[in-house]
Amino acid sequence: xxxxxxxxxxxxxxxxxxxxxxxxxxxxxxxxxxxxxxxxxxxxxxxxxxxxxxxxxxxxxxxxxxxxxxxxxxxxxxxxxxxxxxxxxxxxxxxxxxxxxxxxxxxxxxxxxxxxxxxxxxxxxx
Numbered sequence: 211x212x213x214x215x216x217x218x219x220x221x222x223x224x225x226x227x228x229x230x231x232x233x234x235x236x237x238x239x240x241x242x243x244x245x246x247x248x249x250x251x252x253x254x255x256x257x258x259x260x261x262x263x264x265x266x267x268x269x270x271x272x273x274x275x276x277x278x279x280x281x282x283x284x285x286x287x288x289x290x291x292x293x294x295x296x297x298x299x300x301x302x303x304x305x306x307x308x309x310x311x312x313x314x315x316x317x318x319x320x321x322x323x324x325x326x327x328x329x330x331x332x333x334x335x336x
Contacts, residue, residue, distance in 0.1 A: 214328045221321035222272055228315060229269030229288060236262025251298045265291055272322065278330060285323050292316060 235243040239258050247253050247261075264287060271277060271284035292315055299309035 211329075211332050214325055214332060218322065218325035218329050221318055221325055225288070225315065225318045225322050226269045226273040228318070229265045229272075229291075233262045233265035233269065237266060238262075251302055253298075261291065272326075281326065285319070285326070289319060292319065 236247075236258050239255075239262075243258055243262075244255065247258050248255050268284040268288045268291070271280050272288070292312065296309050296312050299312075
């Protein structure tokens with residue numbers, strides 16, 4: 211159980227920090243976020259703070275212990291956010307060098323979710 215806990219917090223801490231840090235420019239609608247999301251990707255301006263708040267809340271939910279049903283929803287939402295970001299980048303014709311750095315975060319998210327499930331199962335078997 212100790213090994214599961216350690217790996218869970220490594221993956222979850224990394225992904226939670228990634229989501230929290232990446233949500234801040236969106237929440238405050240920084241000029242860089244506006245240029246990337248509206249001009250480059252073609253999304254409306256009102257989408258920026260919405261997705262930022264959603265990423266921030268998802269990051270908080272996966273980091274806070276408890277709330278199993280809410281955690282499942284957060285993991286799903288964060289997966290769709292990351293998938294949407296990669297797909298949007300590919301759809302507008304970005305070079306692979308612009309979107310491939312996001313791919314390792316799928317592994318980090320998967321690691322967090324896998325160890326969350328293992329941790330939850332171990333707790334239920336006690």
